[in-house]
Amino acid sequence: MPDVRVVNLTKKFGDIVALDNVNLTVHDKEYFSLLGPSGCGKTTLLKLIAGLIEPDSGEIYIGDKRVDNVPPEDREIGFVFQTFALFPHMTVWENVNYGPKVKNFDEKESETIVHEVLELVKLHERLGAYPNELSGGMMQRIAVARALAAGAKILLLDEPLGQLDAKVRNEIRYEMRKMAKDLNLTAIHVTHDQSEAMSISDRIAVMKKGKIVQVGTPQELYMNPASLFVANFIGESNFLEGSVAEANNGELVIELRGGAKVHAFGKGLARDERAVVVIRPEVLTVEKPSYRGKNVLRGVVEKISFEGTFIRYVIRLESEDFVIVIKPSLTERWFDIGDSITLSFESEKAHIFAYPEAGLMEEISV
Amino acid sequence: MNSRKINDALNALSSKKAPKYTTYLAAIVLFLALILLPPILGIFTKFDTMQQILNQPTLMNRALIAIANSFMIALLVSAFDVIAGVPMAWFITRGKSRWLNIIDTLADIPFIVPTAALGYSLLLFWNGPEGISALFGGSLISPGWLLITLLHFTFSFPIVVRVMVGALLDYKMEFERASRTLGASPFTAARTVTMPILRPSLIASYILAFARSLSETGATFIVAGLFENGPVFLQNIKNELAVSNPPLYEGVTVFTSLILIVVSLAIFAFIRIFGSRLRLPIRGFWPSFERKLSYKKAEASRNSITLIVFFLIVLIPSLFVALPAFEALFNPTLSEAFSGSGIWSDYWQSLVVSYALAGIVTVLSFVIGLPMALMIARKRFGKFTANMFDILVNVPLIVPSIALGVSLKFFWQNFAFIPEFLLLVFAHLAITYPYFVRSMTAAFERISLDMEEAARTLGAKPFGVFKTIMLPLTKYSILSGAIIVFTRSVSETGATLAVVTTLQTAPVVIVNWVKQFVPATPLDIGLGCGILIVLSLAVLLTLRFVTRGKARY
Numbered sequence: 001m002p003d004v005r006v007v008n009l010t011k012k013f014g015d016i017v018a019l020d021n022v023n024l025t026v027h028d029k030e031y032f033s034l035l036g037p038s039g040c041g042k043t044t045l046l047k048l049i050a051g052l053i054e055p056d057s058g059e060i061y062i063g064d065k066r067v068d069n070v071p072p073e074d075r076e077i078g079f080v081f082q083t084f085a086l087f088p089h090m091t092v093w094e095n096v097n098y099g100p101k102v103k104n105f106d107e108k109e110s111e112t113i114v115h116e117v118l119e120l121v122k123l124h125e126r127l128g129a130y131p132n133e134l135s136g137g138m139m140q141r142i143a144v145a146r147a148l149a150a151g152a153k154i155l156l157l158d159e160p161l162g163q164l165d166a167k168v169r170n171e172i173r174y175e176m177r178k179m180a181k182d183l184n185l186t187a188i189h190v191t192h193d194q195s196e197a198m199s200i201s202d203r204i205a206v207m208k209k210g211k212i213v214q215v216g217t218p219q220e221l222y223m224n225p226a227s228l229f230v231a232n233f234i235g236e237s238n239f240l241e242g243s244v245a246e247a248n249n250g251e252l253v254i255e256l257r258g259g260a261k262v263h264a265f266g267k268g269l270a271r272d273e274r275a276v277v278v279i280r281p282e283v284l285t286v287e288k289p290s291y292r293g294k295n296v297l298r299g300v301v302e303k304i305s306f307e308g309t310f311i312r313y314v315i316r317l318e319s320e321d322f323v324i325v326i327k328p329s330l331t332e333r334w335f336d337i338g339d340s341i342t343l344s345f346e347s348e349k350a351h352i353f354a355y356p357e358a359g360l361m362e363e364i365s366v
Numbered sequence: 367m368n369s370r371k372i373n374d375a376l377n378a379l380s381s382k383k384a385p386k387y388t389t390y391l392a393a394i395v396l397f398l399a400l401i402l403l404p405p406i407l408g409i410f411t412k413f414d415t416m417q418q419i420l421n422q423p424t425l426m427n428r429a430l431i432a433i434a435n436s437f438m439i440a441l442l443v444s445a446f447d448v449i450a451g452v453p454m455a456w457f458i459t460r461g462k463s464r465w466l467n468i469i470d471t472l473a474d475i476p477f478i479v480p481t482a483a484l485g486y487s488l489l490l491f492w493n494g495p496e497g498i499s500a501l502f503g504g505s506l507i508s509p510g511w512l513l514i515t516l517l518h519f520t521f522s523f524p525i526v527v528r529v530m531v532g533a534l535l536d537y538k539m540e541f542e543r544a545s546r547t548l549g550a551s552p553f554t555a556a557r558t559v560t561m562p563i564l565r566p567s568l569i570a571s572y573i574l575a576f577a578r579s580l581s582e583t584g585a586t587f588i589v590a591g592l593f594e595n596g597p598v599f600l601q602n603i604k605n606e607l608a609v610s611n612p613p614l615y616e617g618v619t620v621f622t623s624l625i626l627i628v629v630s631l632a633i634f635a636f637i638r639i640f641g642s643r644l645r646l647p648i649r650g651f652w653p654s655f656e657r658k659l660s661y662k663k664a665e666a667s668r669n670s671i672t673l674i675v676f677f678l679i680v681l682i683p684s685l686f687v688a689l690p691a692f693e694a695l696f697n698p699t700l701s702e703a704f705s706g707s708g709i710w711s712d713y714w715q716s717l718v719v720s721y722a723l724a725g726i727v728t729v730l731s732f733v734i735g736l737p738m739a740l741m742i743a744r745k746r747f748g749k750f751t752a753n754m755f756d757i758l759v760n761v762p763l764i765v766p767s768i769a770l771g772v773s774l775k776f777f778w779q780n781f782a783f784i785p786e787f788l789l790l791v792f793a794h795l796a797i798t799y800p801y802f803v804r805s806m807t808a809a810f811e812r813i814s815l816d817m818e819e820a821a822r823t824l825g826a827k828p829f830g831v832f833k834t835i836m837l838p839l840t841k842y843s844i845l846s847g848a849i850i851v852f853t854r855s856v857s858e859t860g861a862t863l864a865v866v867t868t869l870q871t872a873p874v875v876i877v878n879w880v881k882q883f884v885p886a887t888p889l890d891i892g893l894g895c896g897i898l899i900v901l902s903l904a905v906l907l908t909l910r911f912v913t914r915g916k917a918r919y
């Protein structure tokens with residue numbers, strides 16, 4: 001079973017650099033996601049791996065074999081399109097049987113395969129239906145079945161859940177992961193939905209403007225974002241600007257806008273350098289007004305939204321910055337708009353980054 | 367087993383770049399060598415002969431008036447076509463009558479009937495004592511510009527209807543529904559949302575109708591009387607001067623053809639460039655007035671007028687020739703015809719020529735047109751090349767066919783060894799090829815690239831993708847493209863008259879009969895037209911039968 005490896009891959013469309021010198025290895029049997037905002041190059045990368053477009057430079061390997069000159073039909077991949085691309089003039093059976101047929105499989109063998117994959121996606125009773133008679137969820141499952149029947153060892157999924165409604169999407173995403181795992185497939189899943197990527201992937205590559213900015217497990221990306229962009233794109237974050245007041249072997253004191261001082265850990269930052277402190281909303285704890293510990297932020301509740309399991313508060317700090325705080329709705333005390341509030345956080349749970357040259361908003365924008 | 371081997375071989379070949387690009391290049395070279403360049407070179411080689419007409423002010427004046435008449439009639443007719451055709455297309459796609467299917471089919475009839483037969487049919491209906499004129503105790507409309515206008519309206523109306531029905535069926539109703547939910551009445555929604563979105567189709571249908579009116583020769587010649595438009599003038603000049611004064615004939619012909627070609631290209635370019643900037647009257651809103659136009663009574667009267675126009679001006683006059691044809695069935699004319707005696711021997715021969723020609727031209731259009739359509743639709747040689755050929759391919763469509771025929775003749779007559787039949791094939795190919803490429807390009811463009819890519823990832827080779835995805839999904843466009851090419855070739859008179867001296871096609875024979883260049887009785891003519899119509903319908907139905915399928919998508 002194959003790894004997928006791309007080396008120094010670049011692809012331009014006219015003057016636009018869709019993919020800029022990308023390197024990536026997806027391990028055998030891994031469920032891997034390419035995550036990023038629209039236009040970041042994730043679909044381009046997927047189509048390059050599939051052979052649907054040709055790279056300008058760089059190499060693509062499937063297993064040990066270099067494939068960038070191999071046509072898509074010979075790469076043993078299965079591609080599931082966002083639009084599903086089910087052939088409208090063929091029935092479910094004919095669609096699924098298409099791969100075995102064009103690959104000249106023995107007729108009996110293909111029949112068995114088609115039955116098996118249709119069994120797998122639980123659509124055995126709709127053999128004679130045409131695509132326009134199926135629901136979105138069914139079409140999606142047929143698209144996967146069709147890719148599997150063609151003997152795919154690697155499943156390439158281009159926003160495969162994008163056209164489904166939320167409830168079906170949630171159901172099918174776990175089904176898809178389970179299927180890939182049961183069949184020992186390598187899967188590369190393109191999505192712009194971080195919760196989708198987080199919930200099904202073994203590892204995720206976060207992309208921005210044609211580059212991979214970080215690769216890691218969902219936990220790694222969430223706990224240790226390598227950049228402000230990742231901190232913002234994966235999960236939710238509060239960004240507070242300040243400058244380094246003290247730097248001592250990675251132990252930093254940051255003076256925030258408005259004068260509050262917070263302690264945190266970070267490397268590569270010197271005294272007086274501008275910095276951004278990143279704090280996840282659930283890391284902020286509510287303290288009594290008399291609290292005198294480290295890392296204190298004081299403010300007033302500006303906005304409240306009740307989200308069922310959680311309550312989300314928007315707090316206006318004394319510095320006029322805003323932070324978001326998320327608290328379980330049934331086990332914690334509720335605040336009202338206008339209430340004063342004192343917050344704190346553990347130094348280990350905050351992340352410090354140098355203030356980006358292009359500006360904070362530009363850096364985190366999708 | 368053998369076909370399997372061929373299939374495998376083609377699959378293997380299609381994966382290699384060289385054979386793939388050779389196919390596209392061959393299609394381009396054939397297009398240039400057979401269709402685009404010969405008429406241009408033909409005119410250029412005879413450029414000097416134009417001196418002849420410059421010394422003949424009366425003749426030149428006559429030519430210019432005829433040319434002006436051509437454009438006036440074409441502009442007028444295509445405007446009427448759009449005004450009458452759009453409500454008809456609307457009625458067919460949105461109406462609720464259970465007769466819609468039948469009306470939809472009937473709307474194609476004037477298109478299928480070879481124009482020479484159509485011309486005679488209209489002449490009988492509007493002018494002959496048996497037709498509608500009988501009600502008025504004389505000839506209602508004499509041959510001349512009005513009858514030409516009616517004739518051109520009759521055969522170009524179905525073009526507009528066909529294009530607009532297609533456009534309306536493809537149109538996403540969400541836009542119109544959104545407009546309705548925002549408070550627009552049906553009429554306002556159609557005027558302010560649907561029609562502006564369908565503007566490209568409106569323009570395309572206008573251009574097609576315009577070009578068709580400009581080109582038509584055979585039937586126009588039949589109903590023209592003393593009136594002359596471009597094609598009629600060219601034909602008259604041929605009869606007057608071709609033998610007595612060949613240099614002058616060439617000069618007049620080159621002059622007239624050149625002007626017809628240049629002006630039509632200019633108009634086409636103008637519409638293409640400025641058409642997209644054209645603003646339909648969407649700025650103003652007259653909600654209460656348009657609300658009145660939207661509901662039942664207004665809709666019913668609009669539909670009635672549409673249907674009356676269709677039946678009275680288009681359908682019945684087109685089929686009126688059935689009367690004498692029917693009469694001839696119970697008359698010695700029938701046995702004379704089938705014994706092939708007298709004038710009928712020429713008729714049968716011409717039928718064989720016409721249908722063999724149309725068959726060959728259809729196959730050739732398919733063979734060299736398909737790679738071209740694919741090249742344009744999928745931009746195989748880049749965007750610029752695709753756009754350029756998209757425009758070039760359409761050039762023969764807008765050039766009057768008799769002018770095209772004349773210039774082709776001038777070019778190919780340099781190669782004396784080319785038999786006349788082959789000349790006819792080249793001429794008809796030049797005229798019909800754009801129709802096929804157009805319809806196929808549009809069809810290929812409608813197939814999402816995802817479909818092709820999906821097939822590739824499932825293991826299909828490029829040829830396999832073409833065979834299993836592209837062809838089945840475009841089956842109906844191929845069929846309609848083939849029908850258009852076939853019927854257009856059977857109908858074509860102008861280019862035929864221009865290139866041949868001895869060979870006769872069926873429409874040419876009909877024109878000669880009607881014009882009494884050959885002594886034929888009205889029953890002969892009626893039966894001749896009737897046979898032509900029946901055969902065309904048979905071809906149409908056969909093609910439909912052969913490619914019938916499940917219309918599920």
